Amino acid sequence: MTIAPEPAGGPVRFAEARPRALALAHEMAAAGADVLAVRDVVGRFTLLVDDRTQPLSPPLENLEADYGPRLLHALGPYASDRPLLRATGLFSADALLDSERAVPDPQRPTGRVRILDNTVVGEDWAQVSTPAAEPDGSRTHRTALYAFKGGVGRSTATAVLARHLTDRGHLVLVIDLDLESPGVGTLVAAGADLSPHGVIDHLVESAVGNAKGLEHVFRSGYTPRGGRGELWVAPARGRGTPGVPYAYVDKLNRAYADVPGADFADRLEQAVRACEEAVARDSDSGRRPDVVLLDSRAGIHDIAAVAISRLCDLALLFGTDNAQTWEGYGDLFAAWLSSGQAPAVREKLRMVASMVPDSPEGAYLQSFRDHAWERFAQLYDDVPAGVDEFDSDAFSPSLEDESAPHHPVPILFEPGLVGLDLVTAPGWQDRAFVQAAYRDFLPIATLLITADPQTSEGPR
Structure with a gap:
């Protein structure tokens, strides 16, 4: 040397x-x-x-x-x-x-x-693609819910959004991809028993070609408020089978392994598709999910990389207005920029301002928007001098553009949400403080999901 x-x-x-x-x-x-x-x-x-x-x-x-x-x-x-x-x-x-x-x-x-x-890890942040249509031409819309740091209410928002979409007649599948901290499956179960297996089982079994026959989705006990809605769940971990230790940690230690012909990213994509196919097989109407919500692990992790870069049509990026949030997203955006993948990923991103406090004249949200725009400017195109931005093909939204990726979708901070047990509290989604907190988030997120030009036309 x-x-x-x-x-x-x-x-x-x-x-x-x-x-x-x-x-x-x-x-x-x-x-x-x-x-x-x-x-x-x-x-x-x-x-x-x-x-x-x-x-x-x-x-x-x-x-x-x-x-x-x-x-x-x-x-x-x-x-x-x-x-x-x-x-x-x-x-x-x-x-x-x-x-x-x-x-x-x-x-x-x-x-x-x-x-x-x-790279050893994180390479999938640079491998951006769009989910393919099914053989019959239909499209299941996948939304990833991601946060650079945990503790910002991402999983709770997933559960609230899942019920909201189900009430509007959609067949919704929630997939818990937070393998290190599983939880959204239980939040969405609404009293139903977990399936015997979970996403972790598909990742482990598929590495040795043994994933056929897994029972890794179940129908939530939630009853929608009209229409043909159904709510299904793919938990990170299942309930196991009687008399057999579940050995979750042992499975987790092997879930991320790359094996010849079945690297982690491919196996995760296969697991998501297998969950969708299981719903189509077991649902009342025999239809695939209209909407899949991927509750992704926080941080710069391979699960989040695959979920955002390869699996989803829309990525909701959660954050609070602090230095850790913007430094983290800055690092992530810089990785997309340096890999040349910024143009492929930027238009499917949207910031979510979580736990927004009450502030005079919306000062907090304005500060959040300004900081988000500073970070997203890394991903936006430069408009040449002397060229009107409206006459240019460049993707360069203005600070005030309410449809731009940097413009925050707010979830308000409500003290009642602290310590609220979504598993046992009956009718929690009807409580005034829950409705107030998600008043703006739910309609905007629903519009982003159901109006996406690549998805099927509303509930089938």
């Missing part, structure tokens, strides 16, 4: 390595090369120059001699053992250069430099 000399000014740290590597990559690109910057799981860089179809131009003939020492010096410990490679010198160059995960440098998306990031 080559040990690079320490650059002047002190050691190179992780965050400094990327801009240094890309600066040299763009310098080579300016001389006529297509360059792929590959970062390994500990953050070390290799610049792979594509010379597969034509030789490099004269300014790059002495590529290794000119740029190899500069990379070692600029990157220090974040230079790989071979920080500069030609594609023609690698047996597996095509697998890297043609990888679907290689994205243009978001700072210069029209240039000749791309980035391939390899």
Whole structure:
């Protein structure tokens, strides 16, 4: 292994390595090369120059001699053992250069430099896609409810929204994806027994091809107030089977494992689809859910990454107006920006201001909106100087745009919600303080879910 000399000014740290590597990559690109910057799981860089179809131009003939020492010096410990490679010198160059995960440098998306990031966890934050339609063309709308930090009322809001949508005739499925802190399944059960199995069982059993026949959804005991609504639940953990220890922690220790042909992200997607198919099989009408609510784990975690980036049509991002919230979302948005996935994910996001206190003239919500806009500006497009934003194709909502992702949907703070037992308290959704707290949230969230152009047209 080559040990690079320490650059002047002190050691190179992780965050400094990327801009240094890309600066040299763009310098080579300016001389006529297509360059792929590959970062390994500990953050070390290799610049792979594509010379597969034509030789490099004269300014790059002495590529290794000119740029190899500069990379070692600029990157220090974040230079790989071979920080500069030609594609023609690698047996597996095509697998890297043609990888679907290689994205243009978001700072210069029209240039000749791309980035391939390899990580141990969190890689699915950069793999954005939209759920596919069913074979018959129908679409189940999936909404992820997520918070960067816990304790902001996300699961309670999921339960309230689930009943509200069911009352309006929708067939609703709530899936508890908070595996480390399961709970929404019990909140929504309304007295019904949990299913024998849960999402955790599908994740574990599917890793060994043994998921067929799991009983991992059940119908809630909640009776809707009209229409054809049904409320179904897929709990994180089931009730188990008599005489057999459930061993939840043992299952959790294996749930995130990537196995050949069945990595975690794929298995989580399969688990969600299996829950939807089970509802279609067991519901009164034999129909798939109209709406699926994914109660996601908080934090920058692989479950949240898959739920938001791959599984949902809409992501409701919960938060309170404090430094921790905005620092956390800032880090998350920066990851989408650096991976080049910001345009694919930003329009399905919407902020939820939870536990909003009473404040003079709505000062709290205005502050929340202002801070949210500052963070979302990372994801929005810059409108060129001299171009009217209404004449531009750029996605750049104004601060005051009430339909924009940064504009908060409020849930008011009501003291009665503290300590309210949604499991045992009868008729809790009819209490005045509950209705006051969710007065604005429910109609706006319902409109965002049911009016989405990709979903089916209302209750079927």
